[in-house]
């Protein structure tokens with residue numbers, strides 16, 4: 001915990017060495033030129049090779065039909081709103097529920113043993129089932145039971161399945177974060193007379209959550225994509241809308257449209273997560289041991 | 292220098308305390324009474340049980356046998372709430388353990404606000420007073436990683452003081468510091484001693500211990516092997532193990548003058 005010495009600036013030393021060998025210009029621009037050239041070669045090869053393949057024309061009309069693209073776009077866009085709504089609601093529930101499970105699991109002592117066991121069983125169970133299976137089981141199974149007072153909407157049970165699965169995953173993420181906070185932080189809080197939950201809330205969790213934001217976002221990228229799974233239940237969301245269009249026209253372009261919609265939200269999030277991780281790593285290296 | 296110290300002192304009693312980690316006995320029958328306004332220094336080799344003893348007093352570790360009293364209260368009794376006891380006993384750790392996600396000011400006010408139920412404004416004013424007195428007022432808004440080790444440790448001491456503890460436990464608070472940063476921290480402790488703060492200090496700074504202690508206890512393998520006035524312990528130890536320990540300290544060059552504390 002002593003004051004960290006700033007790490008040697010390897011990057012600039014390396015460029016200095018390069019500059020010494022091949023001049024300043026090579027050091028600064030050389031690598032990006034090489035990257036650019038190699039990208040051009042690869043893309044060029046693909047553009048040149050793919051049209052030469054036997055099924056190219058067929059695939060082009062079946063998957064990349066411009067008219068079909070334009071036709072199916074509005075309905076799929078409308079249906080995609082369902083995916084976004086699902087995602088937002090499920091994410092909010094998961095964030096809270098997973099925290100509760102993770103905290104339950106971190107409670108010490110024999111008194112909380114049953115809670116810990118329940119939390120462990122829960123996490124093991126719902127991380128172990130293929131998500132699609134749970135969606136089918138709950139989505140078709142529960143409404144079929146016809147229990148008074150339980151919702152019968154497929155959308156509800158499909159969403160509930162995703163909540164169950166992702167709560168299990170995200171609780172593990174939180175738990176890793178909680179475990180990564182050194183016990184001396186809790187000891188310091190407790191020594192000030194804070195209770196177990198106060199220490200958790202004001203000292204441990206804020207540090208834990210900050211550390212797990214990137215893996216948390218990663219799980220949410222998975223969740224965004226998995227909202228498409230409820231299409232199996234007949235819920236009208238983007239993938240289902242696309243399937244309807246495909247069935248009507250025997251052209252697969254609507255699937256491509258749907259893929260574009262998903263990419264439009266997942267790629268920015270993926271880039272953002274990556275950026276956060278890189279920034280964190282750089283901070284850790286610059287800031288040394290910020291426990 | 293005036294400090295927020297409880298007027299009425301509290302006696303700390305440690306009676307026949309045993310503690311083991313698993314099968315390994317770490318404290319093997321500790322008896323020690325600390326009178327109000329006394330400064331007791333614990334010395335002894337690494338692993339002799341100094342930290343464990345302090346952690347037991349603050350109820351961060353449960354004891355296996357014996358009892359610890361604060362005034363008339365047996366704090367190791369089952370029905371006593373650990374949180375209540377910890378509000379009355381401050382502890383400062385070797386590694387500072389400041390909360391890295393809070394500003395210096397919030398580090399200091401967290402305890403008074405959340406555990407003593409003081410108002411935010413009142414806690415903030417008191418914290419600023421404390422920071423001011425120790426020349427740290429301009430760091431109030433900073434986060435701990437912006438501070439030097441010595442400043443961090445002084446903030447950690449203020450964090451404990453803000454609780455207005457009846458007794459302060461200090462666990463090798465200068466061991467993680469670069470030598471040139473030690474003096475500031477020790478000066479602060481001297482100021483505290485001068486105001487009558489009751490303290491139990493585990494330390495490797497022998498010059499400092501000799502200077503400040505009302506009494507010195509030499510711990511060896513979980514027992515207090517020898518205790519007495521600093522002059523007696525440092526110049527005429529009766530136990531052979533104490534002599535050996537001090538001999539090694541001298542050879543390591545850690546006997547040093549009281550002021551530098553090195």
Ligand SMILES: Nc1ncnc2c1ncn2[C@@H]1O[C@H](COP(=O)(O)OP(=O)(O)O)[C@@H](O)[C@H]1O
Nearest residue numbers: 312317335336337338339340341342343344493
């Ligand atoms: N949490 C723990 N679990 C197991 N062993 C411990 C723990 N804390 C301390 N010990 C052991 O107890 C002994 C005394 O440690 P400690 O009280 O830290 O000594 P000191 O502070 O005098 O160096 C050491 O042998 C140490 O390894």
Ligand SMILES: [Mg+2]
Nearest residue numbers: 341342343463
């Ligand atoms: Mg120690």
